[in-house]
Amino acid sequence: MAVTAAMVKELRERTGAGMMDCKNVLVETDGDMDKAIDLLREKGLAKAAKKAGRIASQGLVKLSFAEDGKAASIIEVNSETDFVAKNPEFIEFVQKLADIARANNAADVEALKALPYDAEGTVGETLTAKISKIGENMSIRRFVKFDRPGTEYVGYIHNGGLIGVICGFETEASLDEIEAMGKDVCMQVCSMSPKFIDQSAVDPEYIASEKEILIQQALNEGKPQAIVEKMVVGRLKKELQEVCLVNQKFVKDNEMTVEQYINAKAKELGKAIKVVDMVRYEVGEGIEKKVENFAEEVAKQMAGK
Secondary structure (H helix, E strand, C coil): CCCCHHHHHHHHHHHCCCHHHHHHHHHHCCCCHHHHHHHHHHCCCCHHHHHCCCCCCEEEEEEEECCCCCCEEEEEEEECCHHHHCCHHHHHHHHHHHHHHHHCCCCCHHHHHCCECCCCCEHHHHHHHHHHHHCCCEEEEEEEEECCCCEEEEEEEECCCCEEEEEEEEECCCHHHHHHHHHHHHHHHHHHCCCECCHHHCCHHHHHHHHHHHHHHHHHCCCCHHHHHHHHHHHHHHHHHHHEHHHCEECCEEEEEHHHHHHHHHHHHCCCEEEEEEEEEECCCCCCCCCCCHHHHHHHHHHHC
């Protein structure tokens, strides 16, 4: 029986196994779907499907840089437990994925998963195999690659990979000349979590939403309508200083802003420096974490018996 792409897709969705593994067992079982599923289970390749529903909110963030600093990537890969996130094999896997993301131009996670991973098959197939081997659900959550012309990239990893930051600096200075300064700025991003590089990058919808909130806050405080608009302008300006990187107070020296710190370095080198790219990934941020109640779980198991 001829094996079709639709059959391979169905088997992959039902088992979570890799594309080539699905195709091979379908060929081996002459297209019998049930026998193919059994064969995948026997080979240990369908285990990942049983784990796919578990929440993976732990994991690692890794960075990858070109030697000259002209390109960089950041990736977050999630696991179910912190224990697996510290597994050397998992750490090596995530770092390799960061390298693959930097070396290619994948548009999204699915495109990244379709890329080759050494002789082990595709990234997606390797992920499925590692889920089966390690015994936990894992997922490639997000990544981004930077290679803007005329830009040097610097990064910072906090707490072994719980937070990762990359900043890109448009400059004629070399990586060696700006690296220490760049790391300081990355540490600023890590600790203060700015939403935007500068006010020109602020989303108009964000400003409109924040303005509406601030107006309502002022009215709730009993402030007269006549002065609310003026109050909101001042409050919004202060808030933008807090959410824009270059306007923030520099954590290493509160007497200056981040922009002033960067400009001081630019003056020292005699070369302009401007932040043009910024990303901050924190493991598990925004993922709904399932809270387990051990006593309740035991009670359920006892009731089941």
